[in-house]
Amino acid sequence: MLFLTYVISSDCDNNIRNGGALVAATDCNMACTGNTNELCGAGNRLNVFWSGKTPPPPPTTVAQVGNWKTLGCYSDGVNGGRTLQHGMAMASPTTIEECTSACFQAGYRYAGTEFAGECYCDTTITNGGAPTPLSDCNMPCAGNSSQFCGGPNRLNVYNYTGTDLPPITAPGGGGGGGAGGNAVAPVNSGLPGTWKYAACYIDNAHGRIFEFEQTPNSQNTIQSCVTTCQSKNFTVAGTEFGNECYCGNRLVNGAATADESSCNMGCAGNATQACGGPNRLSVYSATPNVTSLPVPVPLNSSLPGEWTYAGCHTDINDRVLPWQIIWQTNNTVEACLNQCHAFGYTAAGLEYGQECYCGDKTDITEKGSVPAPESECNIQCPGDPLHLCGGGLRLQLYTWASEINVWHTPDNIGRYEFFAPGVVVPLIATLGINDKVTFLEKHGTSEFQNSTGAYEFDPSLAHNFSAAYREMHVKTDVFCAGSIILPDKAGRQINVGGWSLDSTYGVRLFTPDGAPGVNGTNDWEENYPLLKLQRGRWYPTAAMLPNGSILVVGGEIGSNDKPQPNLEILPKPQGGETVIELDWLARTDPNNLYPFITILPSGRVFIAYYNEARILDAATFDTFQTLPNMPAAVNNFDGGRTYPLAGSMMVFPQHAPYTDPLRVLVCGGSTPGPAHVLDNCVSIAPEAPNATWTLERMPSRRVMSLMVALPDGTFMILGGAKEGVAGFGLASDPNFNAVLYDPTLPVGQRFSILNNTIVPRMYHSEAILLNDGRILVSGSDPQTPGFPEEMRLEVYIPPYLNEGRTQPEFDLPNNDWAYGGSYTITNVKLHHGTTQTMRVSLVAAVSSTHGNSMGSRTIFPQFSCSGTTCTIQAPPNANVSPPAWWQLFILDGKTPSFSRWVRIGGDPGRLGEWPQLQGFTPPGM
Known part of the structure; x- marks a missing residue:
């Protein structure tokens, strides 16, 4: 039988074991990595295939061999000694027949097989050996897989019921064909180098006295065992039971010497050489003295920490x-x-x-x-x-002793609400400066035949389905592209890359227009090949540089194709390329897609990809500093955070006067291979001295996590799955719970467990902040049986809006701010507090796809108030605040206002004049 499980592993057997039982076919819902049209089980689920042939019967306990009858399964080594004390060196692989025959010929009434290949004999049951459940003896015999031959410290014991036993001969003599009773002796000559015989030692009184067991050898000799150990750079060798060889540099477990006469078994390959005996080792050493360590004990004092x-x-x-x-x-x-x-x-x-x-x-x-x-x-x-x-x-x-993780369970946990029906499953969600949401989805590869690939959703009309959506159009397939909002005066949205061929070179622009409740008329503009990327990209990241240029990084040349391990700059200058090859992206493909990027207060570029991170010079893009690798799973340092291992990143809020090092937070992810989903977040201040990652446990595992920066400086984490990786059919066990992360609380106490949804949000789901402080949650496109294409839109009502408090209000006379300038907001209305307790926050415009919130940043600027007028100090420069559009909020205690859009830093790259090409309408400066 062939068993396929968890997408990337397969197992074989002749029988279904350990209680495996038939379950619903829909439980096996994960696509195979080699063919996504086929299913390969799921977490703890197997697709089972049968060859049609009758499998051999499973192993059984042999009830009787001639006059030998089973007594069942017995314990061994209970008090440090053997239940049956005389071992037999077998000339051929062990079977019940071989072992009972050897014990009969040696004159013993009891025979026992252990650990698949060992045979023991005795006249009585000794050392506290006693019956145990028959299921403990579960190892097939080395010489006959249809028979059980004991187990670890377990013996299948047989009793001879006849009356014709011969006299007892020397135990175990002859080891592998030599005549029983022949004299055996240690080897004192012909050994390599300085190797010499040390002594006969007791084994297994308190456990094995050697640490490294070699494969049993039917031709075992002292010379072959010593040579094996020497070739592996060990200095001590030991032979036991005729055919066993052990190596090490010391003896352990309280090793003690035994009477020399008890090492009386001939070697399997030379019956004149003494090769130990039952629980006896003939020990040889390359050094004059053999180190012997005492019996180990539990470590119960001087333990680290608590x-x-x-x-x-x-x-x-x-x-x-x-x-x-x-x-x-x-x-x-x-x-x-x-x-x-x-x-x-x-x-x-x-x-x-x-x-x-x-x-x-x-x-x-x-x-x-x-x-x-x-x-x-x-x-x-x-x-x-x-x-x-x-x-x-x-x-x-x-x-x-104490609690490491304090996960708060507040009374006010907010709530999910159904918001509106959807028309497609969006891959990219963006809140425009017109407070409407742009949805982009697969065009040409969509599951919906009439999809145009682009729609604008008006949240103010969510109650009126026929009016809430406006159909827009793209010319090439945006699956899977990257987007940001430009700092030009129109707040255009740019989308780069795509699915395959021409679409991977795509550069698409959209100018938001209209207003809440008022339809716009603009559509996406695209003209390939007049305007295109310099390299085709699938799964690239876009970011705004301090100088107003657009950075585009990474991806692959097409869907699951060769890597595109480089970056480029838009707009492309006349006369040459801007492509720079990046060896570290080539090395980490395919686990580095949609890398996380942000600008540091020094003006340099932080980038996180797979499980690595570094700081780049913003002019040359040379590596300025390589940071430590991100911790991942406790049992796998190869775990990662970017697609397809798929975590998400946020930037800690910056507070005036902006002197603290910027810190980034990366949450969730998975591991290659077994796809153990991560249950932690890691954060780092990249430009702090001796920067290191700080790890914090999340309340649950999460891959394909969605993170949203909220106006109060916290982060909402929601969606994703608890098993698998990102991709079609590659994850299961949706994570329905939302949690809140508060950077102001002590490490280990920053998570609050919030409410649950009923809607699975896995591959191709998105979450973005709306202008009223709610979170819009969309999509899920796993293409996995049991998880349909999800078009329902939900909103999450965060705790700060769940208490029914009236939201504050303000007017914004000027929404175009220069760095370092002072700007007023007027008619400030606070319904619960005063301007002494008021806060002001700026949340950068974001485009979200695959858990990557491109452009995300939060700032708490300096401000002062007089009456109902407040003066806000704009951030000082493009390094602290790259040129962008921002949602400006005021907070009355915990409660945020509706946001107003403000541009900070202007358009230093003169993107408003680009591109001067047919089919595009740049807004100008």
């Missing part, structure tokens, strides 16, 4: 703590605790020696983990053999 030891706890197959990290050679308690804490988790557990798990304290009780005997956490840490790192399905559990 971590405390909670004891040995049970784990479950589905895992008590959800995030797994595997450090095969260097796992330690301290490393695990520090990693879990760095990513905001309050519970950490270590298991199987090399595994570290992170989660929350609530996971422990919710998943039913309970204390277990300390003796069951008995595996040393590979990076610290003096301490224990759990056991088989046993967690060495630690908890953090």
Whole structure:
């Protein structure tokens, strides 16, 4: 059988195991990465295919072989010793028949198979071995996959019921074909270099005394084992049970020497050489002395931070703590605790020696983990053999004393409301300076045959569907392009890039006109090839530079095609290209699409792409500084934040006098491969000394997150999914909850959990701020069974509008501001407070697509008031405030006014005179 799951992985088996059961076909709703027309399961869901052939039967417990009858499954190693003490070196892969035959010939009444390939014999059951559930013996025999041969520390035990047992012979002698009872001896000559025999050691009294096991070898000799260890730069070698070889640079777990006569099994490849015995190792060393470390113990003191030891706890197959990290050679308690804490988790557990798990304290009780005997956490840490790192399905559990994450649950959580029916699923949403919303969608590749690719929505007419939308037109396909609002006097919107061929070169311009309740007449202007990009781009980002030029960065040459790892400048000057190649974009494709860009107070350019970030010179675009990589998942540093891993970015509000370093915030994302969705945000002040990322846990996982800057300086985070990545059919489990992020609160206390929607908002959904302070939420185009094309428009009523307070009012005599100038607003009306408690904010014009709010920025300028007139000081320069149109709000306590549009910084690039080409109507200066 072939099993396809989670888009990018496949599994095979002959049987459906572990309780797998048939579910609704619609549960398997994620498209395959190699063919989006086919389905490849989903999170915890498999598309199962059958070859039509009858599969071989699953393994069973052999009930009887001749006079040998099963006693069931028994525990082994309970008190550090074997339940059956005499091991048999098998000449061929282990089966029940082979093991019982070997025990019969050696004269033993009891036979047991363990760990698929081991055979043990004895005259009685010893060392506390006792029956366990038959399901514990679950490993198929190495020599016959239809039989079970025990498991880890579990034996399938058989009892001989006949009366014709021969006399007991020397245990295990002959190892692999040699005659039983032959004398065996250590090897004292013919070894490489300085290697010499050390001693016979006891194994498994407190766990294995070697840290690195080699593959069992039916031709094992002392020379072959020593040579293997030497080739891997180890200095200690040991042979056990005839065919086993172990390597290391020390012995661990309280290794102690044994009576030399107990290392009495012949090597599988040379019956005259002593190759240990059952729980006995013949040890050789390249150095005069062998280091032996004591029995490991739990690390329960001198722990980092507020971590405390909670004891040995049970784990479950589905895992008590959800995030797994595997450090095969260097796992330690301290490393695990520090990693879990760095990513905001309050519970950490270590298991199987090399595994570290992170989660929350609530996971422990919710998943039913309970204390277990300390003796069951008995595996040393590979990076610290003096301490224990759990056991088989046993967690060495630690908890953090205080709460790391304070997620507020306020009484006032705002609400979603249905706003209006839609006409398409918009890919790009932009609030124009006429307070109407421009929607752009796929043109030519749309699911709606009569779509023109562009519409203008008037929120003031949302109640009147026939009047709310105005049909507009584009000539080429904007799927998936980038947009910003220009600082020219008309507030034109520019859209660049697209789906394929000519459309990827597209440069489209629209001049908003009309007013709320009054139809405009302008349409999109486009004339390829008279006006085009210098390189075709799918998924590019656009940004406004301080000098008034337009920066266009990245993308691919077409849909899921070769990278376009460069940037260019618009308008293109006469006589030459402006394209600059960027090796770091080439290196990180395809996980760097729609990179996040903002201008820093120094005038330099900050760019974040995949999981990297850097600062560029705004003139040469050379790298001025490479910043640390963004943290991602606690168990995968390869996680990323830009499409298709798809987080979102905002810029922290800037406050006059603008002396604090600018900080950026990036939330959500996913990981390549298994697509573990991220549950955190990271922020950095790129120009601060020794800039580092600060990580904060979100209340839930989120990929394809939508973020909106609000007039009170907070950020709304909504939409997205909890499983998968961005793209058609590549995500599931919608995130219906909205959260609010408040940058003014302490780190770890900035999130408030708000209300839920009933509408999944996944791939191709958008959210933007309206002029009345509400958030418009649109779209969802996952093309996944169970998640339809979503055309309903919603608004989110933030808490600041949910209390029914009257919004303040003001008049704006002048909406064209120069840097550093003083400008008045008049007729200020506050209904709940005074100008002493009033605030003024500027929210930059934004075009939103795929969670990338291009142009986003928030400023709280200096102001003063006298009566009902207030004077606002414009930001000082284009570095603090790149030339743009802004929504000007006043806030009466928490309550914002309706916004008024103001242009700050003019049009330094003289974009109002561009382009002087047929089919375009530039507004002039």
